[in-house]
Amino acid sequence: MTWIILASLISCTAAESGNLSVISFQSDGLPSMNSFLDAGEGALPPLTQVTLCCRFRLRHGNAVVPFVSYFGGDYDNELVIGFQSFTDKMWIECCNGAVSENIPFSQLRLYVWQHMCVSLDLPAGELYLAYNGELQEHDLNIERSRIRKRLEVAGGGRLIVGQELDSIKGEFDIAQAMDGEVTDYRLYDVALTPEELVMFTSCREEEPSSLPSREPLITLDNGRLEPQGMVTNTSLVMSEICRRVYSYEILIPKKDTFNNTVIFCRKLKATVAVPKDAEENRMIFNKFQHLSPYCQGTYKALYWVGALGNLSTGGWNRVSDGEPLLWHNFSGLSRTFQRPRLACITVGNNLYPYEWWQTNCDEFTHSCAMCNFTSRPLLRLRGLCKSSLFERELYLNDYENERPKFDGMIHSQILWENSSWVMVSRLHQGLRAVMDMGVPGAYPIGLHNWSISGDKCIQKRAELLLTACSRDEYTCGEGTCISKSRNCNLITDCPDQTDELNCKIVIVPRGYSEELSPPRDTLEPLAIHFLINITSIRTFDLSAFAVAIDAIWHTKWHDSRLTFSNLQSNYQNNKVKERQKLWTPKLLVTDGTQSLVEGARVSGNLYVIRGAEPMTDNNEMTIEDDTYSGEENTLLYQQQDTLEFRCHFELRMYPFDTQTCSLTFSVQDLTHTQGVLLKDGEGVVFAGQRQLLEYKLEREAISQATVHSVSVLQVQLELRNQYRYYLANAFLPSLMLVLICCLTLCFDIEDFSDRIMVTLTSMLVLAAFFAQTSQSNPKTSYVKLIDVWYLALICGVFFIILALVYVEYIRLTPQYQYQRVNVAPTKGNSFAHKGPLPKVDSRKKAILANRVFLVIFLASISLTVVCFVVVGTVALNA
Numbered sequence: 001m002t003w004i005i006l007a008s009l010i011s012c013t014a015a016e017s018g019n020l021s022v023i024s025f026q027s028d029g030l031p032s033m034n035s036f037l038d039a040g041e042g043a044l045p046p047l048t049q050v051t052l053c054c055r056f057r058l059r060h061g062n063a064v065v066p067f068v069s070y071f072g073g074d075y076d077n078e079l080v081i082g083f084q085s086f087t088d089k090m091w092i093e094c095c096n097g098a099v100s101e102n103i104p105f106s107q108l109r110l111y112v113w114q115h116m117c118v119s120l121d122l123p124a125g126e127l128y129l130a131y132n133g134e135l136q137e138h139d140l141n142i143e144r145s146r147i148r149k150r151l152e153v154a155g156g157g158r159l160i161v162g163q164e165l166d167s168i169k170g171e172f173d174i175a176q177a178m179d180g181e182v183t184d185y186r187l188y189d190v191a192l193t194p195e196e197l198v199m200f201t202s203c204r205e206e207e208p209s210s211l212p213s214r215e216p217l218i219t220l221d222n223g224r225l226e227p228q229g230m231v232t233n234t235s236l237v238m239s240e241i242c243r244r245v246y247s248y249e250i251l252i253p254k255k256d257t258f259n260n261t262v263i264f265c266r267k268l269k270a271t272v273a274v275p276k277d278a279e280e281n282r283m284i285f286n287k288f289q290h291l292s293p294y295c296q297g298t299y300k301a302l303y304w305v306g307a308l309g310n311l312s313t314g315g316w317n318r319v320s321d322g323e324p325l326l327w328h329n330f331s332g333l334s335r336t337f338q339r340p341r342l343a344c345i346t347v348g349n350n351l352y353p354y355e356w357w358q359t360n361c362d363e364f365t366h367s368c369a370m371c372n373f374t375s376r377p378l379l380r381l382r383g384l385c386k387s388s389l390f391e392r393e394l395y396l397n398d399y400e401n402e403r404p405k406f407d408g409m410i411h412s413q414i415l416w417e418n419s420s421w422v423m424v425s426r427l428h429q430g431l432r433a434v435m436d437m438g439v440p441g442a443y444p445i446g447l448h449n450w451s452i453s454g455d456k457c458i459q460k461r462a463e464l465l466l467t468a469c470s471r472d473e474y475t476c477g478e479g480t481c482i483s484k485s486r487n488c489n490l491i492t493d494c495p496d497q498t499d500e501l502n503c504k505i506v507i508v509p510r511g512y513s514e515e516l517s518p519p520r521d522t523l524e525p526l527a528i529h530f531l532i533n534i535t536s537i538r539t540f541d542l543s544a545f546a547v548a549i550d551a552i553w554h555t556k557w558h559d560s561r562l563t564f565s566n567l568q569s570n571y572q573n574n575k576v577k578e579r580q581k582l583w584t585p586k587l588l589v590t591d592g593t594q595s596l597v598e599g600a601r602v603s604g605n606l607y608v609i610r611g612a613e614p615m616t617d618n619n620e621m622t623i624e625d626d627t628y629s630g631e632e633n634t635l636l637y638q639q640q641d642t643l644e645f646r647c648h649f650e651l652r653m654y655p656f657d658t659q660t661c662s663l664t665f666s667v668q669d670l671t672h673t674q675g676v677l678l679k680d681g682e683g684v685v686f687a688g689q690r691q692l693l694e695y696k697l698e699r700e701a702i703s704q705a706t707v708h709s710v711s712v713l714q715v716q717l718e719l720r721n722q723y724r725y726y727l728a729n730a731f732l733p734s735l736m737l738v739l740i741c742c743l744t745l746c747f748d749i750e751d752f753s754d755r756i757m758v759t760l761t762s763m764l765v766l767a768a769f770f771a772q773t774s775q776s777n778p779k780t781s782y783v784k785l786i787d788v789w790y791l792a793l794i795c796g797v798f799f800i801i802l803a804l805v806y807v808e809y810i811r812l813t814p815q816y817q818y819q820r821v822n823v824a825p826t827k828g829n830s831f832a833h834k835g836p837l838p839k840v841d842s843r844k845k846a847i848l849a850n851r852v853f854l855v856i857f858l859a860s861i862s863l864t865v866v867c868f869v870v871v872g873t874v875a876l877n878a
Contacts (some may be wrong), residue, residue: 001873015019018565019235021220026059026179027232031411031426033172034229036162043159044070044079044189046119048152050083050094051188052116053200055241058110058180059397060426061085061409064164065178067116068187071165075693079153080164081118083108085409090129092118098146103129103138110395111376115201117400122151123190130197137194153201158757159218161185161225174427183241185225186216188485203242237344241562247625248373249273249284250396250404253294254441255366258344258359261304264321264497267445268396269381269468270371271320272306277327282352283855284370285347291402292350294367299359301346303370308344309337309358316345329356377413379406382610383464383622385457389428389639394466406444406466414444414466423450430454433464434461446479447498447622465622474499474624481541488566489573498795502623503584505608507563514583517675518559521631525673526859529556529680529714530665533704538642542778547647547661547717555585556609562630567610571636576606584637585675586668591645592661604639653728654784656778656872659695663715664707672711684715695719720876730773730786731868737762737769738793738861741800744805745854749847752808759804763797770794785871792864796857803853811846 026035035186050241052068068142072078073096079095090103099122108114120127120140125136142151156169164176192200192214213615218224227233252264265272285302292302295391307316307325314336316325329347337343342358346367358364377396384390391408398405403416411427421444423433435444442448444466451461469481476494488503518526532553539548539754561677562582567574576582584606589597611633614626649663683702699718705710741762744755770790777786787846 004700014681015623019237020055020183022181022183022236023185023220023227024181024232026177028608029426030230030232031174031177031179033163033174034179035177035231036160036172037220037225037231038227038255039078039159039161039224039227040226041158041168042156043224044072044153044155046152046155047079047189048122048150049120049189050079050153051117051119051190051192052186052196053188053192053197054182054185055113055115055203056180056182057113058108058178060179060407060411062175062177063173064091065180066164066174067161067178067182068159069163070153070157070159070163071168073148076166077155077261078157078158082164082874090118090119092127093118095151096146096148096154098105098143098151099140101138101141102126103136105131106433107165109375110407111397112240113203113243114201117192117196117197117201119191119194119598122153124191125269126191126193126776128191128197130194130201133198133202135194136228140692153380160229164750169239182221183236186219187218188214188216190214193422196806209799210230210668211862229256248274248376249287250371250373251288251291251295252369252371252400252404252443252452252514253291254443255295255297255368257363257366259305261367261369262306263324263480264307264369264443264445265371265666267468268371268373268377269481269482270373270377272304273370273372274306274318274320274325275327275329278354281329281347282471285354288370289353289366293826294402297366299357299365299367300349301357301359301367303347303368304370304385305345305347305356305370309340309342311337314338329354329757330358331355339362360486368645375520377468379466379468379481380468380619381464382619382624383456383462386460386620387456389425389431389455390423390433395453396468432444437603437687447477448477463622464579465624467624471617471623479585484624485568489568489632502625503566505564505566506578506582507572508562508581508625509561512561512581514581517559517562517583517670518760519561524558525711526670526675527678528553528675529678530686531556531680531684532665532715534684534686534688534700534717537692537697539719540646540692542649542651542694544651545646546644548642549646549717550642552586552638552640553665554604554636554680555587555638556634558631558633558813559583559635560629560631562635563615564610564628564633565625566775567608567626567628567633569610571607571609573609574610576608579603579606579637582606582635584635585670588668589643590666591663593646597663598643598644602639602641604637607636607638609634609636649778651784652782653871653875655721655723655730655786656875657721657785658878659697659721660721661719663719664709664712665715666712670711671709673709676711677713681706683713691722692719694722694725696722721875723872726786730769731789734769734790734793735861735865737766738796741797742854742857744804745857746852749807749811749843754803755804756801759797759801762802765796766794766797767789771848785868785875789868796860796864800853800857803850804859807846807850807853810849811841811843 026032054067063084063086065085066080067480068079068081070079075094075096080091082091084091088104088106091107092101093099115132117130125140125142127140129136158165162178163172193398220533246718262272273642275284288302295302306319308319309315316328316337317323318325335360342360344361346357346359346360350357378432379394379396381392382396391410391412394406394408394412394414396404397407401417411425412423413426414423420437421435425431432448432628433452436449447463447465449461452459465475467479469475469623472484473481474487477498478495480495482493482499487499492500520526534549534551537545538550560662591597610628612628614628618627639811649659651657665677667677679702684700685701688699695720697717698720701716705714741759744758747755773786777825
């Protein structure tokens, strides 16, 4: 599309001069249906493309804030562009309702110049929204059934700015009226490019090229728009409209000390003002001089300056950031700070209007607070019921009756009237609330009692909180803001200590029963997560079959019936004080013998673990506690005690044994269809010393099961005997004794007395070892592996003794050889005669037997040792 270079003469003149016409709707401050600009009938030709660009500053929002309301083709919303303040949306509709867009939009602010462009290209199905330099692109949702002959804005209708048309004759709605100012209004019959939209809404007034060069159909200066009703026309320079950061001062006509002045301005998210130059100093003084009768105290001054003297440098520093003042308006000796008693500054009186004076900072010196803002302060009103007609957000804006006025987004106002603060409505007649003036001259900031009339709420008196604190801050009773993380942290941070007064963690609903388990939203049973942390094994008594452990265990679950508040990130700060009023899982603990475990009945502590973001803020509550859903945040019941229980010890492989002891946890009065125990993380953790006197904890495990329709968790502790002690103190010495006995077979064959004495002595010592070990080992009705060892060695020594006796017997007993001799027959018969022959050497035979026994016993001992090694290895690895 060809660009149209020519712009209107009036627009060019305004751009060159830097002044723009400003139209103010409802300029008398009263809601009105008779305040608008009318382009009359026949204002628009048929359009397939349209662009609206304007700059605006709203004083109030409304159900609809219309920038374009066009009735055409027998349809009241043939072209509508406006904001819906109640729903935070941009409303764009055209073409007999064939195009209707509601774009989420939450950036609308009051009292600040804002820059907007909306571009519709119907054939291309494109919508562009530019706002303060940011561009959004949307595809049009077109309802084809509502298209007439073609998709276009019908021509020949009536166009209104500032009201929403319901018919060609008007029929305005007071809830669909604009209350604010508009300038640089441009309605085009073409779709501007995205680059042009961004340039316009960026409002770079130093760049003339930022203004689109196309000629608009309608502007504020081309005579197409006729003002009707309460409409005023002024002008502003472009630099003022495009200014992004500016200072805004409000004088609080109430005398107070300097410290209280600093605190009061902080309550409003402001700082105590410090004029930056002579022009600003004169401007502020002149603007608020009419309030001097309310501010003149000891020094007849108008207001405090936000600076304090610095004795070390002799200069003055700003209270807000500690930086030195670059400009001041002292005279004479006051230019430098030399008198510590006069460390504050006040600004002039009627005789010396602009001069600064060194002033006492003590409690006897009073003046007014001049608070400096970087934007209009937004305050929130809390404590009204849900159906209340009053607004919950108000801006500190302008003055009425010589006091600052608080203006709501739509209609509410808090203003000074007849020596008290009242809250009224611009729309609802008879709606009124009066603040109880407990302290004369008090301001409505903070927590105060109000008497209400004409409202939909039942309450006639209510405690309301008016605060400038942000949503992530907590408001103290007197209005000071602190971080919500410092609320209910067991440290008083508010000057009035209200941050630690209402610190209830759990909000119990009416009808809650601690006897009933939490309801289930699904068919799944209630999940109860369990974790036990064993800190130490206090007792491990084999002889008594007893074990005692020190442990900390906890259960976690969700209770959707509850609501939580004041939750800190550290769950230990979220301790529930009235635990007995809530349902908690009662754990039943049994051991391997199915006996109840002693020491598991000590009551524990209940905490809440913050696991989700807070729910939507409920401004019906004056206390700004973040509330959390019980369905998304976890209850933690923690217990700590010494658990004493019995364990079945299997000692057949002692001292190469491994013992397994178990504890079974279940929830009383809860079947597996109602609730199930699940391990939390690992389920069991051991944080103590694993090395015990005789055993070592090798492994801890947890398993889930269902026993008699009850969900249980079984904790198993696997302890392994530290057998090295027995290797050094039992097995090795006893084996050495047996080897000594075997070595006696190597003694001189004729030295029987030494051989038998060494063997007998070894056997006595071995028996003594056995008796001593048996006394220290646990008593069992069955034979243990160590008993088998000693019995095998004693039997081996016994057989060695028998072998020595036998060898000695062979050596001492004469040996003969017998040989069969044939004798000659007599009388035809013959017979054989057997008789002794010469003696054989018995010593050689004894030596031979001795060697055989030595080999047999060494082999037997070796085989015994190998067998025990294999059995012990298998037992240890089982």
